[in-house]
Amino acid sequence: MKKVIGAFVVMIVMMSGCAKIVGPYYLEQGKYEEGVETLTHEYRENPNDASTAYYLGRLYLALNKPEQAMPYLERAVAADPADADYLFWQGVGYWALMDFDREREMYIKVLRIEPKHISANLYLGHNYLDRGEVKNALGYYDKVIVLDEFNPEALYNRGTALHDLGMEKEAVEAWKKFLEYYPDGSLALQATERLNIQGDFTYRNFIIGKRNVTLRTMVFKPGTFDLTSESKESLHVLAAMMEENKILDLHVVGYSGNGKNRARRMVQSVRDYMLSGHPDFDRNRLLLSWFGTPEVVGEGKRSFTLDDSVKFITVVR
Amino acid sequence: MSRLCNWFFPAVVLLSVLLCGGVATAEQVDFEAMAKDAEDCGISSVSVNILETAIHDGKLSGDEAGRLLGHLVEVCSEKLPTVPFEEKMAEGLAKRVAPVAVERVLAAKLEDYRDAKIILTEAGKGDDPSLLVIAGEGLSNGVSTSELQAFASARGENDEKEFLVGMEMLCLLRQAGFDAALVNDTLDTGFESGSLSPDWRYFIRVALVARERGVDNASIMKAARQVLASGGVPGDVSIRLGFTSRNIGRRVN
Numbered sequence: 110m111k112k113v114i115g116a117f118v119v120m121i122v123m124m125s126g127c128a129k130i131v132g133p134y135y136l137e138q139g140k141y142e143e144g145v146e147t148l149t150h151e152y153r154e155n156p157n158d159a160s161t162a163y164y165l166g167r168l169y170l171a172l173n174k175p176e177q178a179m180p181y182l183e184r185a186v187a188a189d190p191a192d193a194d195y196l197f198w199q200g201v202g203y204w205a206l207m208d209f210d211r212e213r214e215m216y217i218k219v220l221r222i223e224p225k226h227i228s229a230n231l232y233l234g235h236n237y238l239d240r241g242e243v244k245n246a247l248g249y250y251d252k253v254i255v256l257d258e259f260n261p262e263a264l265y266n267r268g269t270a271l272h273d274l275g276m277e278k279e280a281v282e283a284w285k286k287f288l289e290y291y292p293d294g295s296l297a298l299q300a301t302e303r304l305n306i307q308g309d310f311t312y313r314n315f316i317i318g319k320r321n322v323t324l325r326t327m328v329f330k331p332g333t334f335d336l337t338s339e340s341k342e343s344l345h346v347l348a349a350m351m352e353e354n355k356i357l358d359l360h361v362v363g364y365s366g367n368g369k370n371r372a373r374r375m376v377q378s379v380r381d382y383m384l385s386g387h388p389d390f391d392r393n394r395l396l397l398s399w400f401g402t403p404e405v406v407g408e409g410k411r412s413f414t415l416d417d418s419v420k421f422i423t424v425v426r
Numbered sequence: 427m428s429r430l431c432n433w434f435f436p437a438v439v440l441l442s443v444l445l446c447g448g449v450a451t452a453e454q455v456d457f458e459a460m461a462k463d464a465e466d467c468g469i470s471s472v473s474v475n476i477l478e479t480a481i482h483d484g485k486l487s488g489d490e491a492g493r494l495l496g497h498l499v500e501v502c503s504e505k506l507p508t509v510p511f512e513e514k515m516a517e518g519l520a521k522r523v524a525p526v527a528v529e530r531v532l533a534a535k536l537e538d539y540r541d542a543k544i545i546l547t548e549a550g551k552g553d554d555p556s557l558l559v560i561a562g563e564g565l566s567n568g569v570s571t572s573e574l575q576a577f578a579s580a581r582g583e584n585d586e587k588e589f590l591v592g593m594e595m596l597c598l599l600r601q602a603g604f605d606a607a608l609v610n611d612t613l614d615t616g617f618e619s620g621s622l623s624p625d626w627r628y629f630i631r632v633a634l635v636a637r638e639r640g641v642d643n644a645s646i647m648k649a650a651r652q653v654l655a656s657g658g659v660p661g662d663v664s665i666r667l668g669f670t671s672r673n674i675g676r677r678v679n
Contacts, residue, residue, distance in 0.1 A: 139675070171675045173659065176624070204672050207631035207660060235670035241639045266670060 132164025136171060144168040152181075159188035163195050166202065175205035193223040200232065212236055227256050231263055238266060243273045261287065265296045268303065281309050288312050288323070297323040306408045315421045317350055318357045327379060327419035334378040341382060347421065348383050351394060358394040358424035366416040369401030375419055396424060457481060457488050457495075464495050467502040473512040480519060490525040497532040506539045507555045510563060538565035545575050549582035557590055564597030573606060581617060588622045595622075598630040602637075608647040612654065621657045629660040636667050 128151055135144025148165045155161060166181035179202050185195040200215030213236045219229035234249030247270040253263035268283035284300040291297055292312070301312040301323045310326050324343040329336060336344070351357050361379050363372035376397045384390055404418040461474045477495055480486040486494075494515055501511045511532055518528035542561035546552045561574055577596050581589055592613050599609045616622040629650065636646045649666040653659070665671050 136675075173625075173674065175674075201672050201674060205661065205674055207628040207635075207664075209631065209635060232672060235672070239635060239639070239664070239669045262670075269668075 128158060128161035128164045132160065132167065136164070136167060139171075141168045141171045145172070156184075157188060159185045159192070159195065162188065163192075163198070167198055170198065170202055170205060173205070175202050178202050179206070191222060193219045193226050193229070196222070197226065197229050197232075200229070204232070204236075209236060209240065225256055227253055227260065230256065231260065234263065234266065234270075238270055238273070241273075243270050246270045247274065259290055261291050261296060264290065265300055268300065272303070277307055281307050285309070285311060292323055292325075302408075305406070305413075306411070308408075308411070308413050310406070310413070310415060310418075316423060317347065317359070317421060318354055318423055320350075322346065322350075324421070327375070329375065329378070329417070334374045336378060336382055344379065344383050345386070348387050348390075351390065352387065356426070358396065360396045360398060360420075360422040360424060362420040362422060363397075363399040364402060364404035364415065364418045364420075365399075366403035366414075369399060371417070372399035372401055373397075375399070375417065379419055457491055460492055460495055464499050464502070467499055469495070469498050469502055469508055470512060473498060473515065476516055476519060485519070485522075486525055493529060494525060494532070497529060497536070501532075501536055501539070504536075504540070506536070506543065506562070507559050510539075510559055510566075511535060535562070535566050538562050541565055541571050542574070545571070545578050548575075549578035551578070551582065551586075551589065554586075554590070557593060560590070560594045560597055564593075564601065567597075567601045569597050569600045573600065577613075581613075584617060587624065588617065588620075591622045591624060591626050592617065594627050595629060599633065602630060602634060604633070604643050604647065608643060612647050612650050615651045616654045619655050619657060621654050623659065625659040625661075626654075629663065632660045632664045632667075632669075636664070636669070639667075639669075641667055 128148055131147060131151075132144065135141065135147070145165065145168045148161055148168065152158075152161045152165055162181045163185035166178040166185060169175070169178035169181065179199070182195065182199040182202050185192070186199050189195060196215050196219045200212045200219065203209070203212035203215060213233065216229045216233040216236065219226050220233065223229070230249050230253045234246045234253065236246075237243070237249065238246035247267065250263040250267040250270060253260050254267065257263070264283065264287040268280045268287060271277075271283055272280035281304060284304050287300050288297055288304075288311075297312075298314050298321055301314050304310070304312060305314075312323055313326055314321050314323050316322075324346065325339045327336060327340045327343070329340075347359065351359070361376045363376035363379075365372035365375065376399055380392065380395045380397060383395060384392060404415045404420065406413045406415060457478070461478065465471055465474060474495070477486065477491040481488055481491050498508060498511055498515065502508050514531060514535060515528055518531060519525075523531075539558065539562035542558055542565055543552060546554070546557055546561055551557055561578075564574060565571060573596070574593075577593060581592055584592070595616075596609055596613060599612075600606065613622075616626065633646050633650075637643065646663075646667065649663045650660075653662040653666060656662075661671065
């Protein structure tokens with residue numbers, strides 16, 4: 110069926126001769142090689158069409174062939190120098206060729222034409238950050254967040270920029286804000302690592318099954334063994350993973366500087382909560398252990414002592 | 427005939443340069459005739475124009491210009507790539523370096539290119555002008571002959587493209603002051619994993635930016651080895667070193 114739709118799209122495009130339709134289609138579908146083949150034909154027919162050159166460049170770039178991409182992107186820009194996207198992608202092409210000076214030049218040109226171009230603001234921030242021009246980078250990340258409040262890369266890298274400026278407290282807050290919106294994925298793992306290095310363990314990464322997963326640290330309401338709502342959300346994630354993977358069992362390990370008994374009650378509370386939501390779970394899939402000592406966590410060259418802590422470790426078979 | 431031409435023009439130009447340098451005054455040098463011969467040999471008209479303009483502006487005597495042109499013709503006659511020499515000459519003149527000093531630089535560069543050609547020929551790669559430029563420039567900029575020789579003999583059997591990328595990385599990284607052992611370890615990893623794709627020619631840019639950010643050489647090369655071992659590209663090194671990335675794929679706008 111997909112092939113039929115694909116062929117239909119190609120047919121329409123060949124009939125219409127419009128790269129503006131076929132280009133996005135191939136990019137969205139990830140069919141870069143097919144796209145190059147089709148558009149190369151189109152380009153031979155009409156070498157002065159800026160959009161054909163642009164999409165050919167984009168497709169080559171997506172294939173990670175920046176050297177082949179650049180002549181097309183340059184041609185697109187030459188044909189229509191006021192098109193912000195053409196300039197932007199030429200900038201990305203320069204990045205792929207590791208030509209960071211020219212990359213920057215392109216984004217600056219884009220912003221002269223379209224000051225609110227989110228991607229150009231973001232990547233210009235990246236360019237400044239990588240070159241150690243951190244204040245400039247921070248300015249652009251702030252601008253991106255004004256334009257796009259939930260932009261993940263700007264939120265994450267804002268933390269990096271603040272950290273590089275020595276504003277540790279603000280950096281921690283920035284990464285936590287990022288994690289509040291994006292608690293999953295590779296940037297979440299990195300943000301968590303960076304928080305932990307700063308001695309903030311609001312989030313921690315655990316290897317669950319074969320995945321490295323970011324979770325909220327288990328926190329109990331004062332004077333009780335009731336878990337906070339954020340902690341419960343993390344347990345929902347774990348329960349969902351165990352639901353999905355029937356052979357995934359976990360060690361739930363408690364540490365407490367306030368005695369062995371507290372550590373035991375903490376892990377029991379965790380198990381009880383998980384089982385209450387999943388009565389079908391065999392309780393032996395959650396193996397409890399506890400220690401009446403704080404957990405000592407090594408992060409980089411530093412180590413931290415966590416008075417109350419619960420760790421999740423995948424049971425190895 | 428073409429072989430005769432290849433040698434005839436340079437010989438005439440060289441002879442006239444030697445004669446002019448020895449006995450004639452600047453005004454007596456027939457620069458125009460020399461220039462024509464040089465262009466016939468393959469020297470670009472841009473370089474010839476630079477010299478003509480310098481004579482016209484009184485910055486060079488005809489004799490000095492003739493001798494500089496003679497060096498370029500010598501390069502050309504040995505079938506070495508002339509562009510790096512032409513660029514060097516233009517750079518020297520633009521910086522108002524004394525013509526004698528420019529001549530010395532060109533002569534030293536020619537020696538380096540000759541050495542590079544010998545090394546590459548011994549490794550069975552003598553015909554590739556891009557390799558010759560990489561190796562010649564490497565030697566001109568401080569890479570040792572023995573190092574280049576060791577690389578060429580060890581990797582002469584490797585795939586042409588990988589050999590070129592490896593040699594370029596060696597020359598550029600060594601010129602940038604990266605320790606030989608670090609560079610060689612990294613190249614070994616690249617060759618063994620078969621991941622020295624053409625993208626790695628740009629690795630030097632990542633390395634220099636990383637150093638600008640305060641990352642030490644050993645960490646940069648360690649990251650490069652890890653990425654090469656897993657078949658990655660230089661962009662992955664920058665990410666591993668904590669740099670930002672760009673989405674080059676599916677996003678439409």
